[in-house]
Amino acid sequence: MADSVDIDLYENIEEGFDQDGEFETDADLYNDVIISQPSGDDEKEGSDEPKKNTIPPTSVPAGYTGRRYSVYVGNLQWWTTDQDLTDALASIGVNDLLEIKFYENRANGQSKGFAIVIVKSEMSSRAIFDKLPRKELHGQVPMVTHCNKQALNNFEAQARKGEPPPQQNGRQRTDSRGDNQRAAAPPTAPPAVRPPQPAIRPQAPFAPQSSGPVPNMSRPPPTQGPPPQSGPPPNFFPGGMPPVSMPQMSMGPGLPGQPRPMGGPPPGMPPRGIPDPRLPPPGMRPGMPPAPALYPVRGQLPPQPVPPPGIRGMVPIIQGRPGFMPGMPGQPPPGMPPPGHPVVAPAPHVNPAFFPGTHPAVLQPPPVSHAPPTSDPYGRPPPVAGYPAPDPYRQERRPEPVAPALTEQEFEEIFQRNKTVSSSAISRAVQDASAGDFASAIETLVTAISLIKQSKIANDDRCKILISSLQDTLHGIEEKSYGSKHSKTEISDARSRERRSRSRDRDREREKRSRHRSRSREREYRERSREREPRREYDERHAREPRSDSRRDSEREREREREYRSSRH
Amino acid sequence: MATHARHGSGWPVKRHPSSESHAASNEQKPGSPRLINLYPLTNYTFGTKDPLYEKDASVPARFQRMRDEFDKYGMRRSVEGVLIVHEHGLPHVLLLQLGTTFFKLPGGELRQDEDQILGLKRLLTETLGRQDGAAMEWTVEETIGNWWRPNFDPPQYPYVPAHITRPKEHKKLFLVQLPEKALFAVPRNYKLVAAPLFELYDNSTGYGPIISTLPQTLSRFDFNYN
Numbered sequence: 001m002a003d004s005v006d007i008d009l010y011e012n013i014e015e016g017f018d019q020d021g022e023f024e025t026d027a028d029l030y031n032d033v034i035i036s037q038p039s040g041d042d043e044k045e046g047s048d049e050p051k052k053n054t055i056p057p058t059s060v061p062a063g064y065t066g067r068r069y070s071v072y073v074g075n076l077q078w079w080t081t082d083q084d085l086t087d088a089l090a091s092i093g094v095n096d097l098l099e100i101k102f103y104e105n106r107a108n109g110q111s112k113g114f115a116i117v118i119v120k121s122e123m124s125s126r127a128i129f130d131k132l133p134r135k136e137l138h139g140q141v142p143m144v145t146h147c148n149k150q151a152l153n154n155f156e157a158q159a160r161k162g163e164p165p166p167q168q169n170g171r172q173r174t175d176s177r178g179d180n181q182r183a184a185a186p187p188t189a190p191p192a193v194r195p196p197q198p199a200i201r202p203q204a205p206f207a208p209q210s211s212g213p214v215p216n217m218s219r220p221p222p223t224q225g226p227p228p229q230s231g232p233p234p235n236f237f238p239g240g241m242p243p244v245s246m247p248q249m250s251m252g253p254g255l256p257g258q259p260r261p262m263g264g265p266p267p268g269m270p271p272r273g274i275p276d277p278r279l280p281p282p283g284m285r286p287g288m289p290p291a292p293a294l295y296p297v298r299g300q301l302p303p304q305p306v307p308p309p310g311i312r313g314m315v316p317i318i319q320g321r322p323g324f325m326p327g328m329p330g331q332p333p334p335g336m337p338p339p340g341h342p343v344v345a346p347a348p349h350v351n352p353a354f355f356p357g358t359h360p361a362v363l364q365p366p367p368v369s370h371a372p373p374t375s376d377p378y379g380r381p382p383p384v385a386g387y388p389a390p391d392p393y394r395q396e397r398r399p400e401p402v403a404p405a406l407t408e409q410e411f412e413e414i415f416q417r418n419k420t421v422s423s424s425a426i427s428r429a430v431q432d433a434s435a436g437d438f439a440s441a442i443e444t445l446v447t448a449i450s451l452i453k454q455s456k457i458a459n460d461d462r463c464k465i466l467i468s469s470l471q472d473t474l475h476g477i478e479e480k481s482y483g484s485k486h487s488k489t490e491i492s493d494a495r496s497r498e499r500r501s502r503s504r505d506r507d508r509e510r511e512k513r514s515r516h517r518s519r520s521r522e523r524e525y526r527e528r529s530r531e532r533e534p535r536r537e538y539d540e541r542h543a544r545e546p547r548s549d550s551r552r553d554s555e556r557e558r559e560r561e562r563e564y565r566s567s568r569h
Numbered sequence: 570m571a572t573h574a575r576h577g578s579g580w581p582v583k584r585h586p587s588s589e590s591h592a593a594s595n596e597q598k599p600g601s602p603r604l605i606n607l608y609p610l611t612n613y614t615f616g617t618k619d620p621l622y623e624k625d626a627s628v629p630a631r632f633q634r635m636r637d638e639f640d641k642y643g644m645r646r647s648v649e650g651v652l653i654v655h656e657h658g659l660p661h662v663l664l665l666q667l668g669t670t671f672f673k674l675p676g677g678e679l680r681q682d683e684d685q686i687l688g689l690k691r692l693l694t695e696t697l698g699r700q701d702g703a704a705m706e707w708t709v710e711e712t713i714g715n716w717w718r719p720n721f722d723p724p725q726y727p728y729v730p731a732h733i734t735r736p737k738e739h740k741k742l743f744l745v746q747l748p749e750k751a752l753f754a755v756p757r758n759y760k761l762v763a764a765p766l767f768e769l770y771d772n773s774t775g776y777g778p779i780i781s782t783l784p785q786t787l788s789r790f791d792f793n794y795n
Contacts, residue, residue: 058735059636059721079731102732106724111732 056082060099060118068098069125073132074114074155075143084137085115092131096120103155106408112159116147156409411457418452422466426473438481445474603710604791605746607655610763614752618700621756623667632721635737639721642681645738648689649676650745651713651783654763655794661763662783664776665696665755672762672776674742689743697753697761706748713786714742716779725779742779742786749795 060068073085082100089097102115119125129144145151425448432441449470457463625631638645651674652663664672675696679688690707698705716725718738729736755761764776766784773781 056734058737061640076732081732081734083734101720104719104730104732109719109724109726109728109730109733111730 056086068118070118070147072145073142076113077138078111094124114155433477441477606793608795610654610656612750616754618754620758646679647740649674652745661765666760700754708746710744710746713744716740
């Protein structure tokens, strides 16, 4: 009989059976990938013909010196992987793929639905242009464009608005607010997820459902998820929200976990666009009634034309409410419960129209189509369960677009613009000055300085550097202009004046900086966002440390630390 | 068919007796949080030892090494230990402070094919172990978190984003139960601080997403304040 050999299958378990250990979970998930990784040959581009096409390359091999041809591929679902894209390209006949890099939301890592694809040959890139749009990836037709800024902006905008809201919870909303025409833009706060949104960030308006972000809800409303998703993708809710999705959305988030299914008259909701988390579908959802008290929006929100921009955006709204912290590590706002259950029910659908900040409109029934970004309406409405009016959600507080809310992308854009402005201004001014036309040179510089100061990121240290270099040039030219007017004997005076003015300038800089610092420190305390802007950390650090006299040295050290820290984090 | 008579329930049989060997208070049913014993900070002595420098001199160097190693060995596996003490009835997490503003948990990278728990113990001993080489008693309780880095960039997330098939780094956090008394030697280039949970809570700008969410992660445990 088999047992004669008494095999004890478990005889080595004495030490305890550690389910977690031994890399098992990793192995489960990444078996194919990881196990084949160590061999390393998969990664080498071109080294292993058979494998090459199966592993999506993530970075151009270090030794590659050939030409690179890049294209943007967009209009993808946020769950479309690099493997999917690689396979699709392979089926088109593109075998010289170098790299695929997705654009993601930094705050939560979600894909923005577009990527840059780099291939080795122009033929491949042409093939991509021609044939890829004929294929379908997860129900969507990829859009292929050349790599230029315009296309990038388009994709970014698309990501913010329609496509599953890439934005993360509200925190980033402010920036989108600035950009989106859609007033409601605020990031697609997790559509529908609203109520317990906080965790839900789900972008795709439907996503919430499927992604089940509903943290509050005991479980993700998967029910709604899948169906809506495939349907009119959250992208672009034309004129508001795709009714189709809406109904679902409302049902979804609300349903699971919520004591009362939001089910409400979804149809009604749709027009409202993504139900603002805060706005409990006015009367639509059952159970909402109590909510209304909580959510400012109660009323019928007139269908906001705004497509659910980032669901996340919605989240912030909730915040206003009972301390709902959308972005926060998931905790459904304790405040919510006041009504006894996550009242949040507000339209499970993310009401695109209601993005944090834009809500103000939400409050009143008349949907002011793009509610002004101020989040006052929501600013912690009293009903809020007293969630510590967390500042973390900037939206609330910020009436002005506020720089901190900028996405990195925008920040970079603005910064590049400023840099260009300043360098061209300096060169023009120097030219003018050498030609003797000091007045126009000075004017050029002054204009440039004020332009930069007015920009959203004027507080950033890099911009301050730009401004100070402009000012130095300005002073130099001024001095020169005075010097040339007066006799040459005054040149030495001019020079010493220059020196003095420069040091004055530096002092002024320091003062300005400390002012900025204290201002930003305040803001820091008020808003705690997940956005890891180096500036913020830098400021924070500055705030913590007293300004030392050897500013430069400590500054260098701080730069290093900041870089270190921000990269670590 | 005849089954092994002694294996009544089947699987895993020997587990129960061994799990009993944990503190007697650990008689929870599966699923209920473990009881963790915390001892006051004063029970521990902290000495110093030679500096332990990081492998990478700068941030770009760090990512460059990550890229190179990824090509050779695949995803980097890191482990970090959460060591907890208590003061005033509140758990404090031990963190290593680098410079003035940068904090990290003790731990590091595993070698290829190295076991996670053993690797963590090795790293803890390297970082905080006594200079005289005496054995340290690290009791690695359980995994309390997983974080993945989808690209060669700073952001890490507690999940793998849907569009990522090959994360570049996987970091596992373990709860480490400290012995009742111990001597730690802290490398001179670090400071060891005990951060109370409220200091970390909601402070991701100060500590990053992983450390600042430790209070939530640890909330499921029952702590026994000795």
